[in-house]
Amino acid sequence: MAVRQPGGVVFLAIAALLMLPPPPVLAAPASDPEQELRVLHSLVGKLEKQMADVGRAAKSLDKVLTNMEAQFSVLHQNVTTLERHRDDLMDTCAPPADTAGTATTSGPVTTAQREGPRVRDCEELLPYGIRDSGVYTIYVDNQPVRVFCRFVDGSEAWTVIQRRQDGSVNFNRSWADYKEGFGDPGTEYWLGNEIIHQLTTGRGSSAMYKLYIYMEDWEGGYIHIQFDEFYLESEATNYKLRLNLLRGGNTRNAMYSNTGQPFTTYDRDNDAYGANCGKRFGGGWWYYGHACVYANLNGLYRKGGETSDGFGLVWLYWRSPVWYSAKVTEMRIMIRDASIPVRQP
């Protein structure tokens, strides 16, 4: 807080005192130097006392402000906790899957949400002491958007852009749905191509995002992989995928053919494959010309994991040479640390 500067307050007080018109006794002709000195001394004494008073006042003002700050912080956390409880309740009372599937990003916004911190992604919640993974509201291009925030190790705060976990949400959706986002951040959802585009390019190259992909199998194992450069181009280029700087993980990169590809849905064929890969594989993705999928997290949900020919939530190198469909998937992003050395794919 810029105004809280006790030194500054004291200074102003002294300055004010010094700028008072001089007492008449000083202006009077100097007849008795001793008398004058006594008066001066007493004046200095008064001044000193006033300065001490001002100092004390400044100090207590400072204390009040610090106190208010602390209270505000607690209040803020309480509001956040309340918001989270409300979100949990909303999730609990959510209507059946296919109606729930349409709402997410444009749902009702309560006063509490409006008054919450206008964070631009989940990482900006960290200074507020928030460390619990869950659904929060962020502001993308000044619009409130509900997202799932994944907190890892108490220090990393990822913004989740894609989640699957039980097949409750249909991912074979139109271009418009993929653009706006669909599903429920509390269970399964796609954040929305326009939002992802705004989020990953809206703050210039100083806020470059990395992407982390997580896929869990039906036996409790998982694969994961991270890329240090991730953004979507605008709708003008059909949300072309920019995915580079493979950092690593415990699997090989099955998305090397996807980078630079435009997005395709069953009703908007932008892939170079003869047919429409989105229609064929039942979900929007950055399909590529040769074989549509090496990796696809937006495909048909296959209970049990058994699948073939690239159908399902697949990753080429997972159980190669057989195709396998994940039980849980998550794609999440966070601003990358500019100082982290990167290695090329």
Ligand SMILES: *[C@@H]1O[C@H](CO)[C@@H](O)[C@H](O)[C@H]1NC(C)=O
């Ligand atoms: C915040 O919540 C705690 C309990 O979680 C409560 O004790 C405290 O009084 C609340 N503070 C305010 C300012 O509402």
Ligand SMILES: *[C@@H]1O[C@H](CO)[C@@H](O)[C@H](O)[C@H]1NC(C)=O
């Ligand atoms: C996806 O939806 C479209 C439009 O309803 C349909 O034509 C297509 O067969 C579906 N794809 C799959 C794999 O279910």
Ligand SMILES: [Ca+2]
């Ligand atoms: Ca095609």
